[in-house]
Amino acid sequence: MQIPLHLAAENGWMEVVKMLLKASTTTVVTIGTDGKVITDTGKHYDMSPHLELRDKEGYTPLLAALYGDYTDVANFLIQEGADVHAVDICGxxxxxxxxxxxxxxxxxxLISRGLDVNQSAPGGSTPLSHVAARLRKKDEATALALYLIENGASVSxxxxxxxxxxxxxxxxxNVDLVKELMKRMTMEEINTKSVSLGTSIYNAAFRGRAEVVKVLLDAGVDYEVMHFGETPFEAAVKEGHSDVVTVFKAFFRKGERSDGGEMDEEKEDVDVSISQSTSKSEAKSRFEELGSGSRIEELDDDEMEAESHGEALPPYSPKP
Known part of the structure; x- marks a missing residue:
């Protein structure tokens, strides 16, 4: 059951939080002989009994404050005695x-209170993963991620x-954070395919992160690992990310030149630019198969910006 303290904490109403905590430390329901309620200010609790009450999601007021991004309220609740080790119904x-x-x-x-920087949510994401997933203020996210890494957060x-x-x-x-994380990982770890999101390059291609895709391709990642039956390149085509498709085109053409193949400078169609070589990779073969009349061709001719897609948050993110 959500009580007023949960609501005040989640919305960052500091003065209301203070008032409610003060009120909850006093026994207020005393009935006089005349039937009127008397406020008994003589009996006090050392700590508000409401600090650890939970709503239907298992949130304590502390977790509710953090759900609303109000660390000032969360800090106050901790100073008042809130349990920093409390977890919601998802753990x-x-x-x-x-x-x-x-x-x-x-x-x-939190670290000074002994919390584990590698505590994971049931879906497998960690505090570092949660910071990495931030869609806003990426420079702050990068700095915070590096701080967590310095304090023992695992990148594996x-x-x-x-x-x-x-x-x-x-x-x-987050291109800067991608580069920082890759510095600390083996290529095997970078190429690891996750159960829900595929490989790193698949996720970047699927979400339309062209600059990230380029960084990964230049680093030599495996771009042929499929997720739900499609390669990262095919995912970019299907989702309509023309800028990502352009990055792949440039990368494949560069591969053709390094193999000594000749380019037909007069033809710009993506299927023609790749069709002369079938030995380079399966991705190139699929590149050819999806050629004339396909979504790739439409993207090549499209003068509008890439379609806008919603930003899905990782499992158990506090943001809907």
Whole structure:
């Protein structure tokens, strides 16, 4: 059951939070002989009994404050005695939810209280993954991610679901963080296919992150690993990301030249530019198969900007 304290914390109403906590530490229901309610200010609790009450999602007021990105309220609740180890019905705690706020000082507080920077949500994402998935203020997210790494956050894929912070950074299009994470990972880890989101390059291509796709291709990642029956290139074509398709075209043409193949300079169709070589990779073969009359051709001729797609958040993100 959500009580007023949950609502005030989630909306960042600091003065209301303080008032409600003060009221909840006093016994107020005393009935006089005349039938009137008397406020008994003589009996006080050392700590508000409402601090650990939970709503239907399992949120304590502390978790509700973090859900709303109000770390100032969350910090106040902690000082008042809120349990920093509380988790919701999904097993997710303050360290994970704090990722949306990008408040380094608050993370320092949580770490000083002994919270595990690698605590994962049931879906396999970690606090670092949650920070990497941020769609806004990417510079702050990068700085916070590096701080978490310095304090022991793992960049490696988590067992079972194979999710890594890199997959989420690729999804959000945070190029700087992608580069920082790749510096700390082996190529095997970079190429690991997650259960729900595929490989890093698949996720970047699917979401239309052209700059990230280029960084990954230049680094030599495996771009042929399929997810739900399609390669990263095919995903970009299907989703209508013409800028990503252009990156792949340039990469494949570069591969043709390095193989000594001759380019037909007069033909710009993507299927023609690739069709002369079938030994380079399966991706090139599919590139050819999807040629004339396909979605690729439409993207080549399309003068409008790439279609806009909704930004899906990772599993168990606090943002709907």
């Amino acid at each position: 997710v705690g303050p360290m994970f939810y704090a990722g949306d706020a990008a408040d380094k000082a608050f993370f320092e507080l 894929p988590k067992p079972r679901y194979n999710l890594s912070p890199l997959v989420f950074a690729c999804e959000s299009g």
